[in-house]
Amino acid sequence: MVDAILLILREVLEAALIITMLLAMSRKLSISFNWIVPALVLGVLSSWLLAHYAYAIADALDGTGQEWINALLYLSVILSFIIIGLIIAPLLFSASLQEKYLSFTDNSIKPHKTLLLVCSIFAVGLSLAREVAEIWIYLGGFLHQQDLLQSALTGGAIGLGIGMSLGVITYYLLVFISVRRFFIVLFVFLIFLCGGLSMQIARQLLQIGMLTSATPLWDSSTIVNEHSWLGELLYALIGYDSSPNAIQVIFYWIAIIPFLVALAWNWHRRNQASSTTSI
Amino acid sequence: MRISTLLLILLGISPPLYAMAAPEFTIEIRDHLFFPSTLVVPANTKVKLIIINKDSTPEEFESYELNREKVIMGGAKAVIFIGPLKPGDYPFFGEFNPKTAQGLIRAQH
Numbered sequence: 327m328v329d330a331i332l333l334i335l336r337e338v339l340e341a342a343l344i345i346t347m348l349l350a351m352s353r354k355l356s357i358s359f360n361w362i363v364p365a366l367v368l369g370v371l372s373s374w375l376l377a378h379y380a381y382a383i384a385d386a387l388d389g390t391g392q393e394w395i396n397a398l399l400y401l402s403v404i405l406s407f408i409i410i411g412l413i414i415a416p417l418l419f420s421a422s423l424q425e426k427y428l429s430f431t432d433n434s435i436k437p438h439k440t441l442l443l444v445c446s447i448f449a450v451g452l453s454l455a456r457e458v459a460e461i462w463i464y465l466g467g468f469l470h471q472q473d474l475l476q477s478a479l480t481g482g483a484i485g486l487g488i489g490m491s492l493g494v495i496t497y498y499l500l501v502f503i504s505v506r507r508f509f510i511v512l513f514v515f516l517i518f519l520c521g522g523l524s525m526q527i528a529r530q531l532l533q534i535g536m537l538t539s540a541t542p543l544w545d546s547s548t549i550v551n552e553h554s555w556l557g558e559l560l561y562a563l564i565g566y567d568s569s570p571n572a573i574q575v576i577f578y579w580i581a582i583i584p585f586l587v588a589l590a591w592n593w594h595r596r597n598q599a600s601s602t603t604s605i
Numbered sequence: 606m607r608i609s610t611l612l613l614i615l616l617g618i619s620p621p622l623y624a625m626a627a628p629e630f631t632i633e634i635r636d637h638l639f640f641p642s643t644l645v646v647p648a649n650t651k652v653k654l655i656i657i658n659k660d661s662t663p664e665e666f667e668s669y670e671l672n673r674e675k676v677i678m679g680g681a682k683a684v685i686f687i688g689p690l691k692p693g694d695y696p697f698f699g700e701f702n703p704k705t706a707q708g709l710i711r712a713q714h
Contacts, residue, residue, distance in 0.1 A: 390684075532686065539672075570672075
C-alpha cells in the first residue's frame with residue numbers, strides 16, 4: 327500500500343501544485359473557478375484515452391510513440407504557461423502591494439481573460455493527462471489481482487488525499503498575500519516549472535535516441551538525491567535533476583527565455599512610465 | 606550533442622541518429638523481477654536496451670541514475686537508449702513493483 331501511496335502522490339503532486347497556483351490566480355483576479363471543470367474533464371478523458379490506447383501508442387513510430395506523445399504534452403503545457411506568463415507579467419510591476427485581490431474590471435487583464443482561461447484549461451488538462459494515464463495503467467495492472475487491488479486503491483486514495491491537502495494548504499497561504507507578491511510567486515513558479523518540463527522533453531528525445539547524451543554537466547546527487555523527499559519535491563517544483571546533461575540545460579534556457587524577456591520588457595516599460603511622470 | 610545537430614532537429618531535418626548502430630541488450634521482466642538483474646554494458650558507448658515484459662501486468666522501467674522512465678505494458682516490449690555512460694553502476698527499478706523489481710546496469714571498459 328505504501329508503494330501505491332508514494333506512486334500516486336508523486337504523480338499528483340505536480341498537478342496539484344499547478345491547479346493550486348492557477349486557482350489562486352483566478353481568485354486574485356476575481357475570476358470564477360468554473361474553468362476548472364472543463365480542465366478536469368479534459369484531464370480525465372485524455373488520460374483515459376492514453377491509457378486505453380497504451381499498446382498502440384507504445385508501438386507507434388517504431389516504438390517511440392510514448393515518448394513523442396509525452397514530449398508533445400510537455401510542449402503544449404509549456405506553451406500554455408508561457409502565454410499565461412506573458413499576460414500576467416505587467417502585474418509584477420503594476421499590481422497593488424496592499425490589496426489582496428484585483429478588481430474584475432482591471433484593464434490590464436480584462437482583454438486577455440478568455441485566452442488566460444483557455445491556457446489554464448490546457449495547462450491543467452494536459453498536465454493531468456500524462457500523470458493520470460500512468461495511474462490508470464498502474465491500477466489497471468491490479469484488475470486481475472483482486473486481493474491487491476483493494477490495497478492499491480486505498481493507497482491511491484491516501485496518496486491523492488495527501489496531494490490535495492498540500493494543494494489546499496498552499497492555496498490558503500497564497501490567498502493571504504498581496505496581489506503583486508502573489509504574481510511574483512506565480513511568475514517564478516512558472517519559470518521553474520517550464521524549465522523543468524523542457525528538460526523532460528529533452529529526456530524523452532534522449533530516451534528514443536533522437537539526441538545523444540553527453541556526460542552529465544554536474545552530479546549533485548550527494549547534496550540532494552532524487553530519491554529523497556526533498557529531491558521529489560524539488561523535482562515537482564523546478565524539475566530538479568541531480569545529473570543533467572548539456573542538452574537538458576539548453577532546453578531549460580530555451581523554455582525560460584520568453585519569461586525573462588517579458589520581465590525585462592515590463593520592467594523597462596515601468597521605468598519609462600515613471601520617468602515620464604516625474605518630468 | 607552539437608549545437609548544429611540540435612538546430613537540424615529543431616528544423617525537423619534531423620539526421621537519422623537512431624539508425625547509427627548501437628549495441629543491443631535485452632532485459633526480461635518475469636514475475637516482477639528483472640532478468641538479468643545485473644547487465645554489463647560497454648562504457649562510453651550509446652546502448653540500445655530492449656525490455657520485454659513477460660508478465661501480464663504493466664511495469665515502469667525507471668532509473669534516476671540513468672535518467673530514464675518508461676511504461677512497458679503487460680506482454681509488450683520497449684526500447685530505451687542509454688549512454689554513453691561513464692564506467693560505474695547505474696541502478697534501475699520497476700516503479701510499479703519497487704520491492705522486487707530491482708536491477709543494475711554496470712558500465713565497464
